[in-house]
Amino acid sequence: MLSILVAAMSLPSVSLSLEQLLERVRRAVPRLTKGKKAVLSALYGAKHPLTAHEIYMHIAKGIHHTTSETPNTKQNLPIDLVTIYRNLEQLERLHLVVKIEHSQTGWRYALTDRPHIHTITCTECGQEISVGECLMADIEQFIAQKTGFTNIHHVVHFTGSCPQCQHHSAST
Amino acid sequence: MLSILVAAMSLPSVSLSLEQLLERVRRAVPRLTKGKKAVLSALYGAKHPLTAHEIYMHIAKGIHHTTSETPNTKQNLPIDLVTIYRNLEQLERLHLVVKIEHSQTGWRYALTDRPHIHTITCTECGQEISVGECLMADIEQFIAQKTGFTNIHHVVHFTGSCPQCQHHSAST
DNA sequence: TTTGCTATTGCAAGTAGATTGCAGTAATTT
DNA sequence: AAATTACTGCAATCTACTTGCAATAGCAAA
Known part of the structure; x- marks a missing residue:
C-alpha cells in the first residue's frame, strides 16, 4: 500500500x-x-x-x-x-x-500544477519540517470521480509530536 | 489503486x-x-x-x-x-x-480520532460540498515512518470547479 | 470543611491578515 | 491618438486571534 x-x-x-x-x-x-x-x-x-x-x-x-x-x-x-x-x-x-x-x-x-512539498509542524515545540513531495494525486482523482469537480487542488498541512517532544503527549 | x-x-x-x-x-x-x-x-x-x-x-x-x-x-x-x-x-x-x-x-x-469528513469549495461560485470520510490514514502512516513524528493529524481542504462553473475556467 | 496554591477566567486593549470604497491611472482596442 | 474600463494605491475598516492583568475557582492538603 x-x-x-x-x-x-x-x-x-x-x-x-x-x-x-x-x-x-x-x-x-x-x-x-x-x-x-x-x-x-x-x-x-x-x-x-x-x-x-x-x-x-x-x-x-x-x-x-x-x-x-x-x-x-x-x-x-x-x-x-x-x-x-x-x-x-x-x-x-x-x-x-x-x-x-x-x-x-x-x-x-x-x-x-507545480510539484510542491508539504510540511509538518510539532504542536508542542513548533518545529516545522518537510514531508516530501505531495502524495494527494490519487485522492484528488477519487474526489473528482465522486463529485464531478474539475481543477481540483488541495490545502494540506500536517501536525504531530516531533521526536523530541513525544514524551509530553497525553494521547500515548 | x-x-x-x-x-x-x-x-x-x-x-x-x-x-x-x-x-x-x-x-x-x-x-x-x-x-x-x-x-x-x-x-x-x-x-x-x-x-x-x-x-x-x-x-x-x-x-x-x-x-x-x-x-x-x-x-x-x-x-x-x-x-x-x-x-x-x-x-x-x-x-x-x-x-x-x-x-x-x-x-x-x-x-x-473522530471519523470526520472533508469539504471541497468551488473557487468560482463558493459552493461547498462534502467529499466523504477522510482518506488520509495511509499518507499519515507514511509520514510517520519518514519523519519520526507521532500523533500525526492533518489539515485538509479541497478546491476546484464545480460542475456548474466548469466552462468559465482558464485551465481547460 | 476549611485553607491555600495557582491554573484558569473575563475584561479590555492590541495585533495582524485580509477586505472595501473610491478617485486616479494605465493596458488594451479602435 | 483617443476612448474605454480594468486595475491600482491610499485610507479606512473588518475580524480572527492574542496578550496583560487582576479576580476567580479547581483541587489538594490540613
Whole structure:
C-alpha cells in the first residue's frame, strides 16, 4: 500500500518558461498589468509557497533604491500589498494559482500544477519540517470521480509530536 | 489503486461516551474547569468541525435566559470567547483536539480520532460540498515512518470547479 | 470543611491578515 | 491618438486571534 503512495511522489516536473506562463495568463485575463507580472514572476521563482507579504517583499527587494539621481517614479515603487491580494484572488479564481496552506503568517500560494512539498509542524515545540513531495494525486482523482469537480487542488498541512517532544503527549 | 483509497474510508467508529472523554481529559490537564467541559461537550455533540465562535454560540444557546426570577449569576453566563480560544490551544497541544481546516470564518476544530469528513469549495461560485470520510490514514502512516513524528493529524481542504462553473475556467 | 496554591477566567486593549470604497491611472482596442 | 474600463494605491475598516492583568475557582492538603 505504501509503495503505491511512494510512486505518487514522482510527479511530472513542469517545464514552463516564465514567458510562456505570462503568455498563458495574458490570454486568460483582461489586462496583463505590471503588478500581475510581478506576482507571477515571484511565484515562478519561489522554491516554496509564498504569502502575500512575502511576495510583496520579494518584489520590493527587486526594485532599485531611490537616490538624488534616480527620483521616486512609478517605475521603482513597489506593488501595493492590496494589489497583490487582489491579483492572487483573481488568479486563484482562474486556477492559475492555488492556496497551499494556511501558515502562521497567512495563506501561502503557489503556481498551479507545480510539484510542491508539504510540511509538518510539532504542536508542542513548533518545529516545522518537510514531508516530501505531495502524495494527494490519487485522492484528488477519487474526489473528482465522486463529485464531478474539475481543477481540483488541495490545502494540506500536517501536525504531530516531533521526536523530541513525544514524551509530553497525553494521547500515548 | 482507488479501491485501496475507498477501503481507507471505513474508519473505526469511536464509541467514547462524553463522561469517558471528560475523565480522560481530567487526567491530562491540571484543572477540569467549567469552560473546558463546555468546549468538549460542544465538540462531542458536533456533526461537523466547529470554529471557536460556533462553540461560543453553542454554549451560549444552551444557557437559560435571565429573568427577574433567575438573576444573572455566574452559572448562567456564557463562556468568554477568549477562554474558548485558550482551551482549544491547550487541548490541541495535548492532541485531544485537532484543527481540521481553515474556513472562511476561521479555524475549525474537532475531537481527535473522530471519523470526520472533508469539504471541497468551488473557487468560482463558493459552493461547498462534502467529499466523504477522510482518506488520509495511509499518507499519515507514511509520514510517520519518514519523519519520526507521532500523533500525526492533518489539515485538509479541497478546491476546484464545480460542475456548474466548469466552462468559465482558464485551465481547460 | 476549611485553607491555600495557582491554573484558569473575563475584561479590555492590541495585533495582524485580509477586505472595501473610491478617485486616479494605465493596458488594451479602435 | 483617443476612448474605454480594468486595475491600482491610499485610507479606512473588518475580524480572527492574542496578550496583560487582576479576580476567580479547581483541587489538594490540613
